[in-house]
Amino acid sequence: MGFILVQFLTGLASASSLFLVAAGLTVIFGVTRVVNFAHGSLYMLGAYLGWTILSALPRDPAWFALGVVLTGAGVAAIGMTIETTLLRRIYKAPELLQLLATFGVVLIVQDVVLKVWGPDDLTLPRPRWMRAFVTIADQRVPVYDLLTIAIGPLMLLGLWLLFTRTRWGTLVRAATQDREMVAALGVDQRRLFTAVFALGAGLAGIGGALALPDGSANGQMDLTVITDAFVVVVVGGLGSLPGAFLASLTIALLQAFGIVLFPKITLVLVFIVMAVVLVLRPNGLLGRPLAAARGDANTPALVRAAVPALRWLGAAVLLLAALAPLFAGPFALSVLTEMAIAMLFAASLHAMMGPGGMVSFGHAAWFGLGAYGAAFAVKGLALSMPAALIIAPAGAALAALLFGGFVVRLSGVYLAMLTLAFAQIVWAIMFQAVSVTGGDNGILGVWPAAWATDPRTYYWLTLAICTAGVLLLRRILYAPFGYALRAARDSETRAAAIGLNAAWLRLAALVMAGAAAGLAGGLTAFAKGSVFPGYVSIGRSVDALLMVLLGGVQSMAGPVAGALVYTGLFDILLMVTDLWRLVLGLSIVALVLIFPQGIAGTVHRLWLRGREA
């Protein structure tokens, strides 16, 4: 009995911390419609900044509270800077580009944190009051937990009063619905947005600081927290504060009890909850269907055929790539192999994002399933490499078919989050089913067939397969199927009126994308000779997104260009600087500000303009 109580209280305490981060994220999304991937980074900054501030203050509760508030203010100021220098300029850019920009911020913050605070986990000395317990039902409950538990509901109350009882809150709610009309009534929405962003950032900062006594400030917390926060926000319903609160409670309690009942599946549990909620309630627990916020100029992504010059360029690059082994050394060859695979991986994501209109945050799932599929085929089933390279895409496609039925019913961020959920489940399986997958150690010795062991042969094979894969995707997307898919993306009802079944079209696109990504994964397995859970990690999904977004979703050339630039940039940066994240992040931010249509989109537009003039 007492044990259940303790688990319950632990759950409530973590619900409070979850809510703090999720509240900021949901408020920012509600008003600005920006999916802020950097929100976890703000939380991490809160933890580090909080560590610096709290370490310098006397260790009693009053100073602690002051330090937390100061941290919140500091992170709010950082958020304000991000909003005014970056986000403000891209509110009217396509949603995906905003996402890309916030990714850039994630990378920048990672390196800044590393430079300023170093690589070690930072913990706070715990004074006596922080270690204190009270005894409830014969169980010792940390006082700090009780404090944390109180903070969640208090914060909800405070925010609720702010949004319903003040003029500022009324303006924010109005702007959530129609920012242009709010401006027409004389309200400076830019200041409103900055303030909202600062508020959200401040909440994340406070959350980060409050997490310190029970944990540490570390360099991985940004992605962990953003994943959790997204799950909460999506389960609760985008933009809904009470929804976020309810979802925090549900998820934290499930975790608290899940870890006792089924220690193996806690990682998966959260994502299963999300999947179930989204399948039953596609807009989250308390969310409503999202009408596009009035007054933004999001242009739908077109997919245009390449101009002839671009084809020639492509052919020239391909020829050069095919000749490369004649003069490239082993390192260059391995980079080139990676690039060829990245190209297919990015093109597969593009197929679902661009023409399919389905943004995926979990594309690594298919990649990883392909890689593990190939590894099982050769190691477990003792099949040949060619057979493994057929099993890789086939396995991923099968998984996509089974899982796709849930995905294609959703749209927008909800869809993206469900794909992330699936990827996390796959990751957890690879990580935890040690007897089959080797867990963290992965599966080693996945070497190519004897005839392909020469890196040059394997490179040629990879290049041929990946080029064929990309061309095949392109062929399909410019065939009637591709046009039907785009019609379904642009208007489901109109597509239905001309006899197209949007759900089936999207499912087919997802399966196709899954197969192509699976093939890329299989090729990677043999290229590296091993597979690891890292192949299914969020970082890998983010890589794919970055490649597509860098290139631009409007054309097939986009993902290819993006993959080459990203992989190349990445490898070069890795060689010349240990601050590669910072440089990459800054480049991304600069690219977004300079090319708000993506690289390929902008080149294409300039080209057209040149021709008309």
Next chain:
Amino acid sequence: MLNVADVHSYYGRAHILQGVSFALPAGAVMVLLGRNGAGKSTTMKTLIGIVRPAQGRIEFAGADIAGWDTHRIARAGLGYVPEERRIFTDLTVMENLEVGRQPARDNRPPWTPDRLFALFPNLGRMRNRTGGRMSGGEQQMLAIARTLMGNPRLLLLDEPSEGLAPVIVEEMANAILALKQEGVTVFLAEQNPHFAARVADRATVIEQGRIVWTGTMAALQADEAARSAYLAV
């Protein structure tokens, strides 16, 4: 009060306003007439700054407001009621009014909810109802009341009578005449000639993005040729 000279506006590459010019004296109620797609709404949006004019001058209250941000134009005393009303459906009547509230202007008594409820008695009976649960006519009244909360010197109304029952149209006309009594200058786009004749003293006609006729309402009614050329359907 308002002086518009050679204004051009685009949607993307579509050249919609192709040199709009007209003047509006203080205290007048002027109607902007024209067929569907003539550019009435675009003119209104250009005045409030939602559409940025590519060229031309818009003099209002002593400044050239062309190119200003929308909120700045609104604060200079231009009130805009859009054709689609754009009520905040999640907010109550009182909250909608609060969003529109701006400081008093020109030493005139500011609009308050109570004064507005006297003008639109229906609204006073549903203060705490959310905008989404109101009829089209009620929403139109709320849209006008919300804009009046900003104490505008000039009120832009885009087709206030559109889609309203005759009784409500009559109420609307009375309200506009009452505003004129208060000294508010009104510029309204209309398709309904009877409503226009009832409230307006001046008229200007737009066709394919150009002003083709300007004068008093009485002169327009006398000018059979202009009416059949520009307004008959």
